[in-house]
Amino acid sequence: MRSSFWNLLSFLVIVAGFIITGVFAYLFNNPYSVLNPFPPPTVVPLAMLPTLTSSPQALPDLWTETAEPPIVTETPIVEETEIPQEENTPAPGTGAFEIITPEPTLEESKSVPVQVELTPSLEAAGGSEDIPPELQDPEGSIVVTAPVGVFTSKWQNMQSIPSFSWKEPEVFTKIDRYKVYFSTRPDGKPAAEINNTHYSRPAVPSGEYYFRVEAVNAAGEVLDSSKFFVFQYDNTPPLQPAGFGTADPSTTYAPYFTWVASPDAHSGMEGGLAGYAIYQGTSPKCGKAVAFTTVPNWTPVAPLEAGKTEYFCVKAMDKVGNESPWSNAVKFTYNPS
Numbered sequence: 018m019r020s021s022f023w024n025l026l027s028f029l030v031i032v033a034g035f036i037i038t039g040v041f042a043y044l045f046n047n048p049y050s051v052l053n054p055f056p057p058p059t060v061v062p063l064a065m066l067p068t069l070t071s072s073p074q075a076l077p078d079l080w081t082e083t084a085e086p087p088i089v090t091e092t093p094i095v096e097e098t099e100i101p102q103e104e105n106t107p108a109p110g111t112g113a114f115e116i117i118t119p120e121p122t123l124e125e126s127k128s129v130p131v132q133v134e135l136t137p138s139l140e141a142a143g144g145s146e147d148i149p150p151e152l153q154d155p156e157g158s159i160v161v162t163a164p165v166g167v168f169t170s171k172w173q174n175m176q177s178i179p180s181f182s183w184k185e186p187e188v189f190t191k192i193d194r195y196k197v198y199f200s201t202r203p204d205g206k207p208a209a210e211i212n213n214t215h216y217s218r219p220a221v222p223s224g225e226y227y228f229r230v231e232a233v234n235a236a237g238e239v240l241d242s243s244k245f246f247v248f249q250y251d252n253t254p255p256l257q258p259a260g261f262g263t264a265d266p267s268t269t270y271a272p273y274f275t276w277v278a279s280p281d282a283h284s285g286m287e288g289g290l291a292g293y294a295i296y297q298g299t300s301p302k303c304g305k306a307v308a309f310t311t312v313p314n315w316t317p318v319a320p321l322e323a324g325k326t327e328y329f330c331v332k333a334m335d336k337v338g339n340e341s342p343w344s345n346a347v348k349f350t351y352n353p354s
Contacts, residue, residue: 154203157242159183159230170247172289174337179226179248180217186232186241193235203227203245223253254341255281255290255333258313261344267352270320278313279333279341291336295329301346303330321351 044053161183163169167176179199185192197216199208201224209216216230226248232241261276274295281290292311298304308315321327327349333341 154244155229155242157231157244159186159232159241159243161228161230161243161246163246163248167248169245170249172249172251172337174250174252174339177220177250177252178217179221179228179250180215181228181230181246182215183230183243185214188232188240190234190238190240192232192240194233196231196233196239197228198230199226199228201226221248221250223251225249251289251335251337252339254339255279255335257342258293258331258333258344261329261331262347263349267350268354270323270351270353271316272321272349273314273316274329274331274347275314276331276344281333281335289335289337291334293331293333294340295331296343297327297329299325299327301328301348303343303346304328321349323351323353326350 040052044050047053048057050056161169161181163182164176164180167173181197194210194212195214195216196207196210198205199216199218200206205227208218216228228246228248230243231239233239256279258279259277261274263272263274265272276293279290279293292309293313293315294306295308295310295315296303296305297307297317308318315331328346329349330343330346332343
């Protein structure tokens with residue numbers, strides 16, 4: 018019993034010796050370990066001398082040649098003249114083909130009239146002297162912005178809610194409030210007086226609206242103003258095409274269709290009609306669009322298949338994407354004999 022006790026004690030002493038030796042060996046190799054209660058002082062790094070580099074003998078040439086500005090020549094204004102057009106009507110029973118206007122040559126293009134802007138500004142022909150003072154575009158530095166896709170004097174059908182923003186102008190006198198104007202006329206009365214730089218209204222019907230803002234002080238004096246922002250909204254489609262049909266007999270493989278032109282004067286949008294989409298299919302539901310024309314007449318380019326019944330109809334479209342209802346469907350069957 019006594020020998021076993023001494024054997025166990027000897028074994029524990031040997032194990033403890035190994036552990037102590039291992040700890041000392043670890044601290045010797047890692048003197049900065051957290052287990053070392055007496056770490057050595059931090060060694061100050063030695064200063065390294067910079068290496069020698071050769072310097073250029075001369076500075077690089079940074080001068081670059083600036084191109085001369087292009088010479089801008091003033092393009093003479095070509096007076097708008099009306100070009101007569103011949104109207105070709107096919108004889109009944111002989112069929113007809115789509116009339117394609119050839120593109121003008123280089124020499125002919127010189128006499129083509131210049132297309133004028135559909136929506137003139139307030140300072141149109143005649144000069145601002147001929148416009149009453151209350152209708153002239155006011156002078157000012159406040160810049161008015163609208164939602165994405167809405168621009169001044171541009172018709173659109175995406176945004177029916179007039180919403181405007183502007184930055185506070187830099188003036189010497191403190192701005193007390195903003196006086197905003199919104200009307201169907203440039204000389205409209207003030208719509209509201211607000212203290213922020215944002216103004217919106219409920220949705221409006223199709224039409225043209227004038228917006229401007231004035232910055233005033235506590236005494237009511239105008240410190241700065243904006244120019245007109247012309248808000249033009251159009252969600253009214255053109256009228257449905259009327260009288261759509263053909264007088265050609267069934268022996269014609271390319272019938273000539275005509276209809277009454279659809280007006281698009283719903284909001285005073287001058288020249289707002291884009292054209293007409295022609296639909297063709299084998300059912301009275303008008304099928305799919307097969308052609309587009311800007312005139313109220315059309316002839317199929319591809320001859321109709323003999324003995325096959327086809328249905329045709331047309332719809333009018335304006336320049337902002339509004340479409341009229343389909344016209345009546347016209348049934349036509351080509352029978353050569």
